[in-house]
Amino acid sequence: MAVTRAEQRAATRRxxxxxxxxxxxxxxxxxxxLAEVARAAGVTKGAAYHHFQSKAGLFRTVVAEVQRELGxxxxxxxxxxxxxxxxxxxxxxxxxxxxxxxAVRRILLVDAPTVLGWDxxxxxxxxxxxxxxxxxxxxxxxxxxxxxxxxxxxTRLLSGAMNEAALWLARSASTQAxxxxxxxxxxxxxxxxxxxx
Amino acid sequence: MAVTRAEQRAATRRxxxxxxxxxxxxxxxxxxxLAEVARAAGVTKGAAYHHFQSKAGLFRTVVAEVQRELGxxxxxxxxxxxxxxxxxxxxxxxxxxxxxxxAVRRILLVDAPTVLGWDxxxxxxxxxxxxxxxxxxxxxxxxxxxxxxxxxxxTRLLSGAMNEAALWLARSASTQAxxxxxxxxxxxxxxxxxxxx
DNA sequence: AACGCTAACATACCGGGGGTATGCGAACGG
DNA sequence: CCGTTCGCATACCCCCGGTATGTTAGCGTT
Numbered sequence: 418m419a420v421t422r423a424e425q426r427a428a429t430r431r432x433x434x435x436x437x438x439x440x441x442x443x444x445x446x447x448x449x450x451l452a453e454v455a456r457a458a459g460v461t462k463g464a465a466y467h468h469f470q471s472k473a474g475l476f477r478t479v480v481a482e483v484q485r486e487l488g489x490x491x492x493x494x495x496x497x498x499x500x501x502x503x504x505x506x507x508x509x510x511x512x513x514x515x516x517x518x519x520a521v522r523r524i525l526l527v528d529a530p531t532v533l534g535w536d537x538x539x540x541x542x543x544x545x546x547x548x549x550x551x552x553x554x555x556x557x558x559x560x561x562x563x564x565x566x567x568x569x570x571x572t573r574l575l576s577g578a579m580n581e582a583a584l585w586l587a588r589s590a591s592t593q594a595x596x597x598x599x600x601x602x603x604x605x606x607x608x609x610x611x612x613x614x
Numbered sequence: 615m616a617v618t619r620a621e622q623r624a625a626t627r628r629x630x631x632x633x634x635x636x637x638x639x640x641x642x643x644x645x646x647x648l649a650e651v652a653r654a655a656g657v658t659k660g661a662a663y664h665h666f667q668s669k670a671g672l673f674r675t676v677v678a679e680v681q682r683e684l685g686x687x688x689x690x691x692x693x694x695x696x697x698x699x700x701x702x703x704x705x706x707x708x709x710x711x712x713x714x715x716x717a718v719r720r721i722l723l724v725d726a727p728t729v730l731g732w733d734x735x736x737x738x739x740x741x742x743x744x745x746x747x748x749x750x751x752x753x754x755x756x757x758x759x760x761x762x763x764x765x766x767x768x769t770r771l772l773s774g775a776m777n778e779a780a781l782w783l784a785r786s787a788s789t790q791a792x793x794x795x796x797x798x799x800x801x802x803x804x805x806x807x808x809x810x811x
Numbered sequence: 812a813a814c815g816c817t818a819a820c821a822t823a824c825c826g827g828g829g830g831t832a833t834g835c836g837a838a839c840g841g
Numbered sequence: 842c843c844g845t846t847c848g849c850a851t852a853c854c855c856c857c858g859g860t861a862t863g864t865t866a867g868c869g870t871t
Contacts, residue, residue, distance in 0.1 A: 422818065422819070425819075425820090426818085426819070426820095429819085429820080460819095460820075460821085461820075461821055461822080462821090462822095463819090463820055463821050463822075464819075464820055464821080467818090467819065467820060468819095468820095
């Protein structure tokens with residue numbers, strides 16, 4: 418049966434990405450050897466360098482993939498609400514819950530900033546989850562629900578808070594930790610509410 | 615003139631630490647080659663492996679050093695105030711200001727979690743800046759100034775928020791960014807205040 | 812339908828750098 | 842004063858990322 422080149426290409430690319438994602442999540446970027454990823458994907462190093470230009474290139478693509486999925490999950494959770502305030506809360510909670518995914522933890526939160534460099538990581542983050550957060554905050558400012566202020570510092574503060582909290586929750590044995598964190602986050606968010614007029 | 619062994623040992627150790635710190639801050643962990651650090655310190659790789667068991671070992675010691683200094687700076691800033699609430703604010707502001715130090719940024723905030731592993735990084739963080747934060751929060755809970763609640767989730771949220779904000783501030787060209795971040799942080803902190811009784 | 816061309820890999824090789832095993836001289840203790 | 846040990850230097854290994862080159866099979870062209 419004739420396998421077209423395009424099909425073959427897509428197949429190996431998918432296999433490399435899937436295997437890379439698994440290993441990056443499990444062993445961390447520097448714990449992964451590229452040749453083994455290729456071998457597990459049924460090809461050799463040459464194929465990996467043909468599709469992605471370097472080990473970091475493969476990692477970058479995996480990061481983009483995971484980030485896109487995370488952004489969609491967060492957006493979907495927010496969209497289940499109509500009230501903009503509840504949208505913000507739902508998005509934040511979805512992000513915290515996403516921390517239970519090892520791929521998100523290890524790849525996005527731990528390795529990505531140092532492997533890709535903080536600047537590139539931030540630029541990519543901006544296009545997915547952080548953008549949703551910034552938009553939600555701007556909606557709330559426009560609606561007069563939170564005080565008029567630049568949203569960028571707020572975005573960074575909240576983004577960092579949730580990144581760290583997600584990592585912590587992943588290690589926490591306590592069953593109440595998630596609920597407690599959500600409560601604490603609610604308190605902090607409430608501080609942003611504009612004083613009643 | 616007789617140079618005792620203890621003196622010699624201490625001198626090389628200091629030289630390696632100083633040079634390592636410079637390079638780790640400038641080039642990042644993986645951009646640093648251990649042999650060059652040793653050469654710049656006037657010794658060879660052998661000396662480095664004699665004092666620290668590995669490249670990561672040297673890095674770990676540098677991390678501990680930088681973290682201790684940071685903890686002291688934060689504590690000193692807090693101690694200039696009597697009111698516990700102002701102590702918390704001062705500590706947070708000192709931490710944000712510390713982000714202007716490249717050593718803190720690159721070594722502590724970017725590389726340390728992935729090089730040492732998130733668990734070990736967190737354990738070390740716990741012993742310096744995070745501990746001060748947790749203690750300040752517990753004081754505020756005990757004084758009834760913020761609502762009674764577990765302080766650990768709060769600590770992680772705030773710690774993460776300030777880590778990320780410090781990194782962002784370092785890249786921000788805006789002169790107002792620091793002031794805006796401090797304002798936003800104040801809002802979030804105010805959300806924690808216990809409702810007036 | 813034969814043929815050159817190129818895409819999609821495989822194979823072979825290089826070099827840098829972390830780690831280690833061993834050597835050696837100079838302080839130290841008895 | 843002499844053996845011992847400490848504080849390194851030297852020489853070496855080898856893993857792994859990267860590259861240069863070879864090879865086969867699909868594809869458009871006449």
